[in-house]
Amino acid sequence: xxxxxxxxxxxxxxxxxxxxxxxxxxxxxxxxxxxxxxxxxxxxxxxxxxxxxxxxxxxxxxxxxxxxxxxxxxxxxxxxxxxxxxxxxxxxxxxxxxxxxxxxxxxxxxxxxxxxxxxxxxxxxxxxxxxxxxxxxxxxxxxxxxxxxxxxxxxxxxxxxxxxxxxxxxxxxxxxxxxxxxxxxxxxxxxxxxxxxxxxxxxxxxxxxxxxxxxxxxxxxxxxxxxxxxxxxxxxxxxxxxxxxxxxxxxxxxxxxxxxxxxxxxxxxxxxxxxxxxxxxxxxxxxxxxxxxxxxx
Numbered sequence: 001x002x003x004x005x006x007x008x009x010x011x012x013x014x015x016x017x018x019x020x021x022x023x024x025x026x027x028x029x030x031x032x033x034x035x036x037x038x039x040x041x042x043x044x045x046x047x048x049x050x051x052x053x054x055x056x057x058x059x060x061x062x063x064x065x066x067x068x069x070x071x072x073x074x075x076x077x078x079x080x081x082x083x084x085x086x087x088x089x090x091x092x093x094x095x096x097x098x099x100x101x102x103x104x105x106x107x108x109x110x111x112x113x114x115x116x117x118x119x120x121x122x123x124x125x126x127x128x129x130x131x132x133x134x135x136x137x138x139x140x141x142x143x144x145x146x147x148x149x150x151x152x153x154x155x156x157x158x159x160x161x162x163x164x165x166x167x168x169x170x171x172x173x174x175x176x177x178x179x180x181x182x183x184x185x186x187x188x189x190x191x192x193x194x195x196x197x198x199x200x201x202x203x204x205x206x207x208x209x210x211x212x213x214x215x216x217x218x219x220x221x222x223x224x225x226x227x228x229x230x231x232x233x234x235x236x237x238x239x240x241x242x243x244x245x246x247x248x249x250x251x252x253x254x255x256x257x258x259x260x261x262x263x264x265x266x267x268x269x270x271x272x273x274x275x276x277x278x279x280x281x282x283x284x285x286x287x288x289x290x291x292x293x294x295x296x297x
Contacts, residue, residue: 010034012203015092056100089219133169163201226272246293
């Protein structure tokens with residue numbers, strides 16, 4: 001008798017609020033919004049939107065398919081579950097139901113936030129444990145590449161590879177569920193159900209890569225914003241500090257924004273000009289090739 005096969009729809013919904021990248025979760029932060037694909041649903045994306053709205057009351061605008069997960073051990077019930085994930089960008093709104101709430105994605109990946117330098121958890125816990133685990137030259141090279149040790153630079157796009165390496169090394173709680181590892185959640189981030197943290201890492205990696213060639217970060221901005229707010233939003237997503245003048249030259253050169261003629265007064269300092277996104281600009285326009293104007297550390 002063949003195993004029962006079912007399809008699950010799961011959403012990585014991202015907002016940036018107050019300079020913090022936030023992800024919409026359910027079950028008190030333990031899971032991403034998800035639900036089964038039902039025969040009465042018109043399409044996969046329609047089914048996803050229906051589940052998200054039902055569980056959180058959050059309406060979705062920008063949505064793109066992320067990845068399909070079909071590992072044989074990803075479900076806790078008999079049968080094979082194929083998970084079709086989506087990445088959505090939103091502006092944080094009040095949500096309710098199913099233990100819904102917005103969480104900082106650095107709650108789950110504290111090692112990914114390098115805006116004020118390397119997080120303490122890297123040197124205090126993660127890297128020593130990885131160096132003990134890496135007993136071959138190939139493993140040591142993987143640690144160096146994914147975590148930017150030695151003469152290797154930190155690459156913000158490798159968030160998925162870093163999580164998967166920690167999983168393989170038995171250093172996350174999710175691996176401990178499968179009989180390996182001795183993770184300390186206080187040091188290496190909060191766990192999620194099943195493989196939801198892996199799916200979230202996939203969404204982070206996709207978004208970090210995408211903001212370098214397509215200005216999707218404007219989907220996270222209010223109708224009007226200051227250039228500082230825009231820069232802080234990009235920094236929140238990338239987990240890196242940007243060079244202020246170079247970032248502004250980049251935005252100006254790409255003709256992505258226009259002045260509104262109004263000023264923001266609640267800046268805590270001098271009033272700042274307010275801008276709006278020029279939506280008539282071709283959204284596929286490249287932004288500084290494949291590099292962000294990072295500040296020197």
